[in-house]
Amino acid sequence: MSNNTAVENQKLQQEILVPARSSRKPLDYQQISLFKDVNPLDWEDWHWQLKHRVRNKEDLSQIIKVTPEEEEGIKKATGRLSMAITPYWATLMDAEDATCPIRRQAVPTSFESAVGPHEMTDPCAEDRDSPAAHLVHRYPDRVLLLATDHCAMYCRHCTRRRLVGDHKEDNSASRFDAAIEYIKSNKKIRDVLISGGDPLLMEDEEIESLLKRIREISHVEFLRIGTRIPVTLPQRITEKLTNILKKYSPVWVSIHFNHPKEITKRCKIACDMLVESGVPLGSQTVLLKGINDRPYIMKKLMHELLQIRVRPYYIYQCDPVRGTQHFRTPVAVGINIMEKLRGNTSGYAVPTYVIDGPGGGGKIPVGPNYVLSQAKGKYVLRNYKGKIYTYLE
Ligand SMILES: *Cc1c(COP(=O)(O)O)cnc(C)c1O
Numbered sequence: 128m129s130n131n132t133a134v135e136n137q138k139l140q141q142e143i144l145v146p147a148r149s150s151r152k153p154l155d156y157q158q159i160s161l162f163k164d165v166n167p168l169d170w171e172d173w174h175w176q177l178k179h180r181v182r183n184k185e186d187l188s189q190i191i192k193v194t195p196e197e198e199e200g201i202k203k204a205t206g207r208l209s210m211a212i213t214p215y216w217a218t219l220m221d222a223e224d225a226t227c228p229i230r231r232q233a234v235p236t237s238f239e240s241a242v243g244p245h246e247m248t249d250p251c252a253e254d255r256d257s258p259a260a261h262l263v264h265r266y267p268d269r270v271l272l273l274a275t276d277h278c279a280m281y282c283r284h285c286t287r288r289r290l291v292g293d294h295k296e297d298n299s300a301s302r303f304d305a306a307i308e309y310i311k312s313n314k315k316i317r318d319v320l321i322s323g324g325d326p327l328l329m330e331d332e333e334i335e336s337l338l339k340r341i342r343e344i345s346h347v348e349f350l351r352i353g354t355r356i357p358v359t360l361p362q363r364i365t366e367k368l369t370n371i372l373k374k375y376s377p378v379w380v381s382i383h384f385n386h387p388k389e390i391t392k393r394c395k396i397a398c399d400m401l402v403e404s405g406v407p408l409g410s411q412t413v414l415l416k417g418i419n420d421r422p423y424i425m426k427k428l429m430h431e432l433l434q435i436r437v438r439p440y441y442i443y444q445c446d447p448v449r450g451t452q453h454f455r456t457p458v459a460v461g462i463n464i465m466e467k468l469r470g471n472t473s474g475y476a477v478p479t480y481v482i483d484g485p486g487g488g489g490k491i492p493v494g495p496n497y498v499l500s501q502a503k504g505k506y507v508l509r510n511y512k513g514k515i516y517t518y519l520e
């Protein structure tokens with residue numbers, strides 16, 4: 128890495144720390160007692176990272192000062208969406224501050240036991256719209272393929288918490304047979320989104336086999352992968368993997384990013400490797416109370432994303448999934464964030480804010496209203512500063 132990049136990264140990290148609540152730099156892993164003797168080659172090995180995920184209170188206590196709410200949350204988070212924190216992610220958590228945005232996304236709390244009003248197990252009704260195992264078909268021309276239930280880290284706000292977790296799953300290639308047949312026989316499907324769980328957690332051979340099978344279907348034009356791996360386990364982005372993605376190009380990748388602190392030097396390396404293999408990157412962000420619900424944090428995140436060549440794609444209203452009430456903001460908070468972005472920063476830094484219509488409505492864009500009135504041949508509009516303009520047709 129050039130000196131310049133090192134200096135820039137240092138600057139980037141310092142900038143990130145200015146507005147964030149917790150003001151601690153990411154630690155070197157050697158500073159954490161649990162990992163101090165780890166060989167750097169092991170640290171860079173994604174299988175090692177996975178195997179050494181922090182899964183209990185005893186290990187977590189060697190990294191952060193566990194609060195009573197966290198302790199209770201960990202006890203209750205068994206089975207689906209249990210606690211699993213990669214050693215890499217652990218180095219980003221603030222040991223003292225339980226409001227640290229990195230920590231809150233990873234460490235369960237007792238608040239997850241509360242079921243808020245209107246909360247559901249499957250708010251987007253994905254199970255209902257499933258014509259074949261692992262497949263959700265909601266829009267006319269595209270499908271969602273849920274390739275695995277496993278993730279590197281389990282996010283406490285996960286929408287698919289009914290599915291994801293480290294339970295045993297069928298990992299035979301044949302589990303996708305019905306889904307592949309369905310796509311094959313439905314010529315309208317031109318777009319396949321591979322998500323999960325986290326598809327990049329599958330082994331290289333499995334990923335290759337799946338991409339190959341989908342690419343063989345001639346009417347599928349657009350192939351994309353939804354993942355959080357570059358953020359939670361950047362070591363997984365290896366040259367072997369990027370070569371596979373290149374082989375089945377064009378493959379687009381959407382990455383789940385929620386906070387500027389997630390954009391570390393290591394994460395940037397992973398994104399650079401993807402981009403340099405010809406993979407266009409987009410971001411998906413979940414609006415989370417106390418984590419990224421302030422316009423300046425969201426703007427900073429979008430700016431940092433552009434700098435690592437990730438195009439902001441969606442901001443999601445946090446779905447009404449059971450046990451996530453403590454993460455959900457009013458919709459007005461999201462609309463206000465969009466108001467503060469549009470016009471005030473590069474258009475490329477402005478994603479679309481969407482609500483996934485509860486009950487299976489799909490993604491519905493919401494945002495500030497710029498059309499004040501519309502009559503025959505006349506639109507009265509306001510710009511980002513609130514000034515009024517008339518457009519005559
Ligand atoms: C999000 C989603 C898609 C993809 O939607 P885009 O707006 O094209 O990104 C497709 N199918 C389902 C079921 C989805 O939830």
Ligand code: SF4
Pocket residue numbers: 277278280281282284285286287288291323324325354355383
């Ligand atoms: S990476 Fe995605 S699927 Fe996995 S736990 Fe996080 S939000 Fe859920």
